[in-house]
Amino acid sequence: xxxxxxxxxxxxxxxxxxxxxxxxxxxxxxxxxxxxxxxxxxxxxxxxxxxxxxxxxxxxxxxxxxxxxxxxxxxxxxxxxxxxxxxxxxxxxxxxxxxxxxxxxxxxxxxxxxxxxxxxxxxxxxxxxxxxxxxxxxxxxxxxxxxxxxxxxxxxxxxxxxxxxxxxxxxxxxxxxxxxxxxxxxxxxxxxxxxxxxxxxxxxxxxxxxxxxxxxxxxxxxxxxxxxxxxxxxxxxxxxxxxxxxxxxxxxx
Amino acid sequence: xxxxxxxxxxxxxxxxxxxxxxxxxxxxxxxxxxxxxxxxxxxxxxxxxxxxxxxxxxxxxxxxxxxxxxxxxxxxxxxxxxxx
Numbered sequence: 001x002x003x004x005x006x007x008x009x010x011x012x013x014x015x016x017x018x019x020x021x022x023x024x025x026x027x028x029x030x031x032x033x034x035x036x037x038x039x040x041x042x043x044x045x046x047x048x049x050x051x052x053x054x055x056x057x058x059x060x061x062x063x064x065x066x067x068x069x070x071x072x073x074x075x076x077x078x079x080x081x082x083x084x085x086x087x088x089x090x091x092x093x094x095x096x097x098x099x100x101x102x103x104x105x106x107x108x109x110x111x112x113x114x115x116x117x118x119x120x121x122x123x124x125x126x127x128x129x130x131x132x133x134x135x136x137x138x139x140x141x142x143x144x145x146x147x148x149x150x151x152x153x154x155x156x157x158x159x160x161x162x163x164x165x166x167x168x169x170x171x172x173x174x175x176x177x178x179x180x181x182x183x184x185x186x187x188x189x190x191x192x193x194x195x196x197x198x199x200x201x202x203x204x205x206x207x208x209x210x211x212x213x214x215x216x217x218x219x220x221x222x223x224x225x226x227x228x229x230x231x232x233x234x235x236x237x238x239x240x241x242x243x244x245x246x247x248x249x250x251x252x253x
Numbered sequence: 254x255x256x257x258x259x260x261x262x263x264x265x266x267x268x269x270x271x272x273x274x275x276x277x278x279x280x281x282x283x284x285x286x287x288x289x290x291x292x293x294x295x296x297x298x299x300x301x302x303x304x305x306x307x308x309x310x311x312x313x314x315x316x317x318x319x320x321x322x323x324x325x326x327x328x329x330x331x332x333x334x335x336x337x
Binding site: 014015038039125183187188190192193196 | 267268271277318321322324325326328329330332333334
């Protein structure tokens with residue numbers, strides 16, 4: 001039986017239209033609906049499924065962020081995680097928190113909690129970094145099974161089907177290992193009202209990066225955050241000759 | 254209405270309200286419509302009919318959960334996986 005650590009991130013809800021701040025330092029987060037990163041929901045679901053199949057003995061959810069990250073952890077607990085660890089990072093430190101820092105925190109917690117499997121979403125829908133799983137595996141010197149679309153326990157390791165360009169790849173890893181969840185891995189369950197109520201009684205531990213001995217000084221400086229270019233309006237051409245001329249002009253034919 | 258049935262109806266209402274918080278067109282619209290439907294049937298006395306209605310409500314809960322899941326899945330698929 002193994003212990004599973006899942007990383008969850010609180011992000012701006014996927015259905016919200018994201019707006020860039022006028023001073024170009026970031027995006028507007030105040031008064032905006034937040035929820036758990038959809039890929040992390042898939043990661044939590046996989047961990048909970050492992051527990052239901054008796055592959056895992058315990059599921060621990062971890063989130064790094066301000067006080068509101070606890071809401072996300074409660075959602076993970078309502079989905080079936082056993083306990084949660086909130087790594088408190090607030091204010092300017094949170095604005096500059098990067099995958100490397102989160103990976104260091106996850107690596108440290110994996111050792112402290114004696115986890116055998118770390119599952120995270122392949123990327124967060126806010127910064128789309130897609131780095132945390134890879135960095136965590138590197139820091140721990142564990143094997144990594146990224147972009148998993150199927151995870152099975154075979155013998156004393158895992159058999160993971162990975163989504164790669166143009167197909168699927170099946171790999172075997174020993175434990176302990178780091179897994180990152182892709183979209184088709186499973187269908188995450190909805191956190192029901194009674195389960196949210198029950199989750200309030202589950203243990204939630206609060207620590208700081210300092211307690212863990214992790215330095216969260218930024219390694220990268222954000223120079224500017226800007227809106228993507230607006231799609232330009234099309235034009236109606238009167239006939240085929242005009243179309244061909246236009247296409248030639250644009251260098252398409 | 255018998256006590257257990259009364260509880261079942263209240264629980265169903267609370268569950269639906271909770272689901273309504275994520276409703277795409279907003280919580281208010283969902284809440285007023287939900288309230289209207291429950292009020293419309295509030296005079297029902299026949300236990301068999303109430304049972305059927307609660308069953309239907311539970312079916313609607315499942316449908317809404319599935320709807321949310323599908324909506325999110327499709328949004329993710331469109332954003333990250335569709336090549337064209």
